[in-house]
Amino acid sequence: MAGIGNATMYRVAGIVGSLRAGSYNRALFRAAVSALPSRLQIVEAPILDVPLFNQDVEDAGDPEAVAGLRQAISGADGVLIFCPEYNAGIPGVLKNALDWASRMHNGQRVLWDKPVGIMGASDGRFGTTRSQMAMRSLLPQLGMRLMPTPAVMIAQVEELVDDDGNLSDEKTRERIREHLEAFHHWIDVFARAERDRES
Amino acid sequence: MAGIGNATMYRVAGIVGSLRAGSYNRALFRAAVSALPSRLQIVEAPILDVPLFNQDVEDAGDPEAVAGLRQAISGADGVLIFCPEYNAGIPGVLKNALDWASRMHNGQRVLWDKPVGIMGASDGRFGTTRSQMAMRSLLPQLGMRLMPTPAVMIAQVEELVDDDGNLSDEKTRERIREHLEAFHHWIDVFARAERDRES
Amino acid sequence: MAGIGNATMYRVAGIVGSLRAGSYNRALFRAAVSALPSRLQIVEAPILDVPLFNQDVEDAGDPEAVAGLRQAISGADGVLIFCPEYNAGIPGVLKNALDWASRMHNGQRVLWDKPVGIMGASDGRFGTTRSQMAMRSLLPQLGMRLMPTPAVMIAQVEELVDDDGNLSDEKTRERIREHLEAFHHWIDVFARAERDRES
Amino acid sequence: MAGIGNATMYRVAGIVGSLRAGSYNRALFRAAVSALPSRLQIVEAPILDVPLFNQDVEDAGDPEAVAGLRQAISGADGVLIFCPEYNAGIPGVLKNALDWASRMHNGQRVLWDKPVGIMGASDGRFGTTRSQMAMRSLLPQLGMRLMPTPAVMIAQVEELVDDDGNLSDEKTRERIREHLEAFHHWIDVFARAERDRES
Numbered sequence: 001m002a003g004i005g006n007a008t009m010y011r012v013a014g015i016v017g018s019l020r021a022g023s024y025n026r027a028l029f030r031a032a033v034s035a036l037p038s039r040l041q042i043v044e045a046p047i048l049d050v051p052l053f054n055q056d057v058e059d060a061g062d063p064e065a066v067a068g069l070r071q072a073i074s075g076a077d078g079v080l081i082f083c084p085e086y087n088a089g090i091p092g093v094l095k096n097a098l099d100w101a102s103r104m105h106n107g108q109r110v111l112w113d114k115p116v117g118i119m120g121a122s123d124g125r126f127g128t129t130r131s132q133m134a135m136r137s138l139l140p141q142l143g144m145r146l147m148p149t150p151a152v153m154i155a156q157v158e159e160l161v162d163d164d165g166n167l168s169d170e171k172t173r174e175r176i177r178e179h180l181e182a183f184h185h186w187i188d189v190f191a192r193a194e195r196d197r198e199s
Numbered sequence: 200m201a202g203i204g205n206a207t208m209y210r211v212a213g214i215v216g217s218l219r220a221g222s223y224n225r226a227l228f229r230a231a232v233s234a235l236p237s238r239l240q241i242v243e244a245p246i247l248d249v250p251l252f253n254q255d256v257e258d259a260g261d262p263e264a265v266a267g268l269r270q271a272i273s274g275a276d277g278v279l280i281f282c283p284e285y286n287a288g289i290p291g292v293l294k295n296a297l298d299w300a301s302r303m304h305n306g307q308r309v310l311w312d313k314p315v316g317i318m319g320a321s322d323g324r325f326g327t328t329r330s331q332m333a334m335r336s337l338l339p340q341l342g343m344r345l346m347p348t349p350a351v352m353i354a355q356v357e358e359l360v361d362d363d364g365n366l367s368d369e370k371t372r373e374r375i376r377e378h379l380e381a382f383h384h385w386i387d388v389f390a391r392a393e394r395d396r397e398s
Numbered sequence: 399m400a401g402i403g404n405a406t407m408y409r410v411a412g413i414v415g416s417l418r419a420g421s422y423n424r425a426l427f428r429a430a431v432s433a434l435p436s437r438l439q440i441v442e443a444p445i446l447d448v449p450l451f452n453q454d455v456e457d458a459g460d461p462e463a464v465a466g467l468r469q470a471i472s473g474a475d476g477v478l479i480f481c482p483e484y485n486a487g488i489p490g491v492l493k494n495a496l497d498w499a500s501r502m503h504n505g506q507r508v509l510w511d512k513p514v515g516i517m518g519a520s521d522g523r524f525g526t527t528r529s530q531m532a533m534r535s536l537l538p539q540l541g542m543r544l545m546p547t548p549a550v551m552i553a554q555v556e557e558l559v560d561d562d563g564n565l566s567d568e569k570t571r572e573r574i575r576e577h578l579e580a581f582h583h584w585i586d587v588f589a590r591a592e593r594d595r596e597s
Numbered sequence: 598m599a600g601i602g603n604a605t606m607y608r609v610a611g612i613v614g615s616l617r618a619g620s621y622n623r624a625l626f627r628a629a630v631s632a633l634p635s636r637l638q639i640v641e642a643p644i645l646d647v648p649l650f651n652q653d654v655e656d657a658g659d660p661e662a663v664a665g666l667r668q669a670i671s672g673a674d675g676v677l678i679f680c681p682e683y684n685a686g687i688p689g690v691l692k693n694a695l696d697w698a699s700r701m702h703n704g705q706r707v708l709w710d711k712p713v714g715i716m717g718a719s720d721g722r723f724g725t726t727r728s729q730m731a732m733r734s735l736l737p738q739l740g741m742r743l744m745p746t747p748a749v750m751i752a753q754v755e756e757l758v759d760d761d762g763n764l765s766d767e768k769t770r771e772r773i774r775e776h777l778e779a780f781h782h783w784i785d786v787f788a789r790a791e792r793d794r795e796s
Contacts, residue, residue, distance in 0.1 A: 096689025
């Protein structure tokens with residue numbers, strides 16, 4: 001983080017929980033990037049090459065993709081999860097990435113105490129409401145500080161993307177923007193308390 | 200709230216999620232009262248006489264016990280839930296009280312934006328881990344700001360209470376004290392940001 | 399149960415999880431009654447007067463309404479739950495009734511080994527998907543044999559009821575009928591195995 | 598399946614939800630193999646080489662390990678899941694395998710209508726109670742017929758394995774045996790109804 005007064009700039013690590021190239025939650029990530037408030041930066045914490053969790057592999061040393069994921073999270077002031085829904089729950093792919101990231105490494109847990117927000121998009125009428133519910137139960141378990149509202153649960157997203165696969169729908173973009181503004185405030189609340197304590 | 204500098208005093212509404220007189224979670228509440236940091240006050244938000252939720256009853260005007268619950272929460276800076284586990288989940292009794300308290304009333308939701316912490320005690324080996332998990336998924340839904348850690352999940356509590364039904368075990372009291380200290384800090388983080396914004 | 403060959407008649411206890419008179423899930427119950435296959439009977443297991451669970455009260459002897467609930471379930475071959483959604487979860491009112499019914503009484507648990515199905519209706523777009531998910535996690539905990547499909551999750555139910563508050567929509571009635579047919583089969587599978595074992 | 602009268606033989610696909618070689622849930626699987634009732638066979642449905650789910654990969658044709666998983670399940674009369682707990686929930690690794698297996702393939706869903714049981718072991722005091730709870734909510738979503746009881750949730754498993762990493766504790770083996778006996782009965786109930794219907 002860096003900045004003066006209210007204009008503190010924060011960096012956010014974005015985790016996109018689906019691997020397919022044309023993923024709706026990747027479109028949601030892109031929409032967040034393009035709707036970003038001026039005092040937020042967002043970088044992707046990529047999970048594409050993170051292998052299936054295996055403690056034997058971990059014991060042999062972090063795979064490169066895991067080290068990258070860890071570093072992206074560690075260097076960020078908050079985490080935004082772009083959360084699909086598979087079988088009414090968290091995609092295995094996404095839970096697997098969090099299983100890696102949650103592990104103690106060099107005496108540190110990179111997720112611990114991190115502010116976190118969730119957005120999600122799905123076709124169908126439920127808009128990831130069930131995977132977000134599961135996510136809400138998981139994240140505090142990892143020591144994360146979960147922003148409770150405003151929710152972004154985009155249903156029937158296939159009707160909201162344009163021909164290029166972008167979420168161009170203005171109402172949706174407005175909700176994303178509100179979420180990001182609120183998330184800046186959510187990060188700021190904790191960062192401010194931290195600065196006060198140190199000064 | 201009232202106070203000077205770091206010594207800001209906060210008031211907490213405690214909800215005890217079990218009705219029986221000898222409830223272990225009531226013992227936990229009493230232990231919290233007796234282990235309270237000097238800058239916290241705690242008052243019980245009683246649910247004993249809160250009736251089963253029924254919208255017809257609500258439409259006819261809040262029953263007295265509901266008005267009392269609402270007022271106790273509304274006047275507090277944070278909520279602490281002493282959460283039993285019934286059938287691996289949140290007791291119906293406790294969920295029912297939250298169902299009432301969550302309702303819009305005179306344009307306000309008393310739970311919204313409130314800092315909230317959870318402690319729980321049970322006999323058996325699980326120590327309310329499952330009801331606390333369900334609670335973690337519920338509270339952000341109500342707009343509450345959930346403190347993720349430290350967890351207080353007291354298993355086999357029947358071995359930890361003394362002849363008077365009090366939780367006199369020193370290790371347990373220490374964990375409760377840590378939770379309360381952390382909860383003071385959790386409330387303070389949001390209150391401080393609020394004060395900054397207003398000034 | 400009573401019957402000849404495939405035409406075995408089964409009795410079902412219906413639990414309506416909301417207390418208000420105009421409840422959508424009561425409308426769903428009435429729709430089930432009117433769409434009932436000829437080999438099913440359904441009687442309501444009423445929860446309106448079931449008090450908040452309190453072990454002190456239980457120790458003093460079952461309240462009348464609890465005895466009635468227990469008896470209705472005990473005398474049935476299966477249980478159908480008409481499940482609303484409050485705050486993204488099981489209504490406290492309904493969980494409270496199950497908390498009572500789950501208790502060991504005279505050496506018996508009336509819910510144990512009972513076939514069970516779930517239907518739900520709500521306004522809004524989610525159609526009780528989240529409370530049904532919570533219910534699915536709860537019922538096996540109570541020893542119940544949960545029919546996995548077909549799901550009945552009726553969203554925006556306010557558009558489907560007629561002026562008398564009845565669910566007259568034909569498509570919806572068809573889904574209810576399918577659920578009931580499947581539930582007859584679900585009960586029959588276990589009853590048949592029981593008869594084989596005894597013979 | 599094959600057999601005469603009560604002695605019908607059923608085949609079970611076992612899914613071990615953890616990849617490390619010394620996994621406690623693999624030990625549990627081995628214990629199940631060695632405690633198997635004479636009328637059950639068990640074969641592992643291996644997930645070690647199942648890649649992270651990616652619809653682009655699926656569209657290009659099932660990877661070999663996925664085809665193998667599907668085939669092992671498809672050829673079985675029931676599925677037993679040996680379910681670890683990661684971060685208070687289902688391991689990403691295991692959810693990922695189920696995400697693959699749940700997909701429609703050549704007009705079929707191999708998990709649909711399959712009887713399923715869950716066992717789990719963990720160090721710590723909770724014995725996978727939370728991941729089993731999440732699993733119970735997931736499996737009916739996949740159309741599976743979940744055996745509700747008896748639960749096998751082995752806590753502090755590290756104290757129950759011998760020097761060779763085997764679950765030699767007799768009490769534990771007895772609980773596993775009971776689960777397997779009950780699972781044979783659970784499969785048989787549905788298979789019997791199916792045979793009746795066909796005859």
